[in-house]
Amino acid sequence: MIHSDAHLRRMMLIRAFEEKAEELYALGRVHGTMHLSIGQEATAVGMGTAMREGDYLLNTHRGHGHCLAWFGSDVRLMMAEFMGRETGYCRGRGGSMHIANVDANNLGANGIVGGGLPMAAGVGLSIKMRKTDQVGVVVFGDGANNEGAFHESVNLASIWKLPVIYLCENNQYAMSMAIRKSSNIADISQRASAYGIRGVTVDGNDLAAVHDVMAEAAAQCRAGEGPVLVEAKTYRWRGHSKSDRQLYRTREEVLDWQKRDPIPRYSKVLGYDEARLEALRKDVQAEIEAAVSFAESSPEPEVSAILEGVYA
Amino acid sequence: MRELTYAEALREGLRQAMRADARVFVMGEDVGIYGGAFGVTNGMLEEFGAERIIDTPISEAVIAGACIGAALTGMRPVGEIQFMDFVTLSMEQLVLQAAKIRYMFGGKASVPMVLRMPGGSGTGAAAQHSESLENWFVNVPGLKVVMPSTPYDAKGLLLAAIDDPNPVIFIEHKLLYKTKGPVPEEAYRVPLSQSVVVRPGAHVTVVATSIMVPRALEAATTLAGEGIELEVVDPRTLAPLDAGPIIASARKTGKVLVVHEAPERGGFGGEVVACIAASEAFDFLEAPIRRLAGLDVPIPYNRNLERAAVPQVEDIVREARRLARGEY
Ligand SMILES: Cc1ncc(C[n+]2csc(CCOP(=O)(O)OP(=O)(O)O)c2C)c(N)n1
Ligand SMILES: [Mg+2]
Numbered sequence: 308m309i310h311s312d313a314h315l316r317r318m319m320l321i322r323a324f325e326e327k328a329e330e331l332y333a334l335g336r337v338h339g340t341m342h343l344s345i346g347q348e349a350t351a352v353g354m355g356t357a358m359r360e361g362d363y364l365l366n367t368h369r370g371h372g373h374c375l376a377w378f379g380s381d382v383r384l385m386m387a388e389f390m391g392r393e394t395g396y397c398r399g400r401g402g403s404m405h406i407a408n409v410d411a412n413n414l415g416a417n418g419i420v421g422g423g424l425p426m427a428a429g430v431g432l433s434i435k436m437r438k439t440d441q442v443g444v445v446v447f448g449d450g451a452n453n454e455g456a457f458h459e460s461v462n463l464a465s466i467w468k469l470p471v472i473y474l475c476e477n478n479q480y481a482m483s484m485a486i487r488k489s490s491n492i493a494d495i496s497q498r499a500s501a502y503g504i505r506g507v508t509v510d511g512n513d514l515a516a517v518h519d520v521m522a523e524a525a526a527q528c529r530a531g532e533g534p535v536l537v538e539a540k541t542y543r544w545r546g547h548s549k550s551d552r553q554l555y556r557t558r559e560e561v562l563d564w565q566k567r568d569p570i571p572r573y574s575k576v577l578g579y580d581e582a583r584l585e586a587l588r589k590d591v592q593a594e595i596e597a598a599v600s601f602a603e604s605s606p607e608p609e610v611s612a613i614l615e616g617v618y619a
Numbered sequence: 620m621r622e623l624t625y626a627e628a629l630r631e632g633l634r635q636a637m638r639a640d641a642r643v644f645v646m647g648e649d650v651g652i653y654g655g656a657f658g659v660t661n662g663m664l665e666e667f668g669a670e671r672i673i674d675t676p677i678s679e680a681v682i683a684g685a686c687i688g689a690a691l692t693g694m695r696p697v698g699e700i701q702f703m704d705f706v707t708l709s710m711e712q713l714v715l716q717a718a719k720i721r722y723m724f725g726g727k728a729s730v731p732m733v734l735r736m737p738g739g740s741g742t743g744a745a746a747q748h749s750e751s752l753e754n755w756f757v758n759v760p761g762l763k764v765v766m767p768s769t770p771y772d773a774k775g776l777l778l779a780a781i782d783d784p785n786p787v788i789f790i791e792h793k794l795l796y797k798t799k800g801p802v803p804e805e806a807y808r809v810p811l812s813q814s815v816v817v818r819p820g821a822h823v824t825v826v827a828t829s830i831m832v833p834r835a836l837e838a839a840t841t842l843a844g845e846g847i848e849l850e851v852v853d854p855r856t857l858a859p860l861d862a863g864p865i866i867a868s869a870r871k872t873g874k875v876l877v878v879h880e881a882p883e884r885g886g887f888g889g890e891v892v893a894c895i896a897a898s899e900a901f902d903f904l905e906a907p908i909r910r911l912a913g914l915d916v917p918i919p920y921n922r923n924l925e926r927a928a929v930p931q932v933e934d935i936v937r938e939a940r941r942l943a944r945g946e947y
Contacts, residue, residue: 338922339743391921402745402920418747419705420677453676454708481677483653489676555652608919610927617916 308518318348321372341403342369346544349569351376353517363412365423365445370416379411386598392605421454428460431469442528444472450481465502470528473536478543483555499536511539512569620801628770628802632777635806644671647699683709690732703738704750717786718761729784739792740918749918751881756788757858763787764857768832770800775809792830812856814864820848824868827878838935847943862894869895873905874942883912906947
């Protein structure tokens with residue numbers, strides 16, 4: 308990977324966005340629920356930097372980072388969506404769980420665990436039928452690979468050699484269910500062997516490592532050699548959603564993973580000192596504040612337009 | 620009488636069923652240490668242990684299927700689907716297996732299971748966490764469909780559903796979990812397939828399900844101030860439906876409003892309307908039977924849109940008032 312300040316900034320922007328979203332939620336300025344990916348930013352940015360413009364993304368419910376790491380993302384439109392505004396990515400209809408940027412081939416986050424998996428096979432099939440060199444990336448959690456849909460999708464992609472990267476973010480838990488209880492294998496990437504495809508496990512908190520594995524997987528897909536299962540091992544710092552007492556894990560475990568924070572880790576690679584990091588933090592914060600102002604000054608959808616757009 | 624919340628009432632029912640019958644167990648996503656996404660099974664792991672309060676992987680097809688298999692072979696499973704939306708992933712097992720096994724096998728097998736799930740909107744969780752799919756199940760012979768609207772009914776219907784030798788789809792409502800009401804301490808049953816008049820009134824019949832029952836009662840209080848008396852009927856079990864009290868009420872008032880949260884098109888309201896229209900109450904109707912239901916739209920995220928997508932108290936007040944005043 309070619310190291311870049313931009314990658315660090317992108318991770319910090321994701322972190323700052325989610326911290327702000329969390330704060331606005333606590334203040335009642337954002338409603339519903341949200342799934343924060345704080346601590347997992349390296350996987351999102353490693354994925355985004357490895358893909359090409361024109362590729363497709365099918366995202367998860369914990370997908371704010373991937374959305375912001377994807378081509379042409381605009382944090383203002385994201386914030387506006389959180390606030391249910393007409394200017395948001397989904398015109399206020401979707402919210403945190405459904406953010407899509409269809410113009411950039413980001414086919415959306417998904418409220419359904421594993422919901423993107425079957426569709427990913429269709430995206431791969433379409434790429435193959437249209438004979439382009441695009442790749443589809445589908446992101447899902449460690450919990451999602453226990454849905455039947457995972458197996459149907461990976462199998463189909465394997466027999467038809469579809470250009471799909473199955474990116475499993477193993478953040479150790481599916482809500483309260485620890486991976487060691489939900490699965491009988493040590494690495495989710497082992498499941499690739501059941502379908503005769505390549506499976507790789509990577510340190511999901513290491514930006515460069517994620518990038519390299521994803522870039523290699525993309526190259527394999529573009530060469531017509533079929534799908535790859537990538538497992539990025541990482542950790543969710545926050546509760547599952549907005550109503551999680553976190554009785555299923557210890558404070559020590561969380562603190563231990565917080566020591567593996569991907570942001571300082573990458574800033575060290577770039578040789579940042581605290582002063583430079585602080586300057587970047589301020590810069591990112593200004594962008595977030597501008598996004599909040601943009602969102603707050605945007606109109607809400609007209610209630611009279613509620614039935615608009617159910618059908619094309 | 621002692622008051623409990625709807626969630627507490629369900630929990631008490633589950634506890635009593637499990638204490639009384641070793642065959643009863645609970646299975647679903649995050650029902651153990653997490654206590655269920657809406658806290659219904661909170662604390663039950665401590666009492667009954669992980670062998671009877673079973674956390675599953677995220678696998679809705681096999682949650683439903685494992686309930687069926689266990690029920691077929693002597694157990695009394697109570698499955699939980701975390702949000703009703705996700706039962707779409709269980710449909711084959713429920714519709715093509717659970718519902719049909721008994722009849723297909725000449726009545727020689729039965730599937731005594733309950734599958735609990737919260738439906739409905741109002742939490743800002745948008746289109747994939749707000750579904751009201753009850754009528755999908757109503758259309759499947761062999762399944763029973765229950766929708767309690769009060770803590771009292773929640774406990775009593777749950778205990779009756781667990782006793783029942785058939786697969787019961789037990790639909791709770793997210794916004795009802797924290798509502799309070801009187802709940803007796805003993806393990807009483809509310810029989811399935813018994814509609815009930817929850818508020819007598821002379822002028823307009825309101826047939827309402829789930830969250831729409833408390834909303835209809837609130838509307839009734841408002842309209843009582845205007846001299847309009849609503850009679851509110853809660854079917855409680857949607858299938859098989861006890862249409863008698865609904866028809867009797869329609870016959871009495873001559874004016875009927877049917878209210879539910881699910882989209883109007885193909886909704887349960889159509890079934891209620893048809894039951895009335897095809898009955899002896901037809902000759903007593905003084906106005907067209909009206910439906911007030913969710914709009915035919917996915918539930919939007921924006922708060923104002925979400926609210927506008929399903930009937931609110933003021934909508935029931937407006938519609939019932941128009942019926943009462945002969946404006947239809
Ligand atoms: C089909 C389905 N089942 C259950 C849920 C509820 N749910 C949402 S996220 C989640 C946990 C998902 O875990 P994982 O796949 O590991 O992703 P993570 O949240 O850890 O990022 C659950 C149970 C859902 N949204 N969809
Ligand atoms: Mg996970």
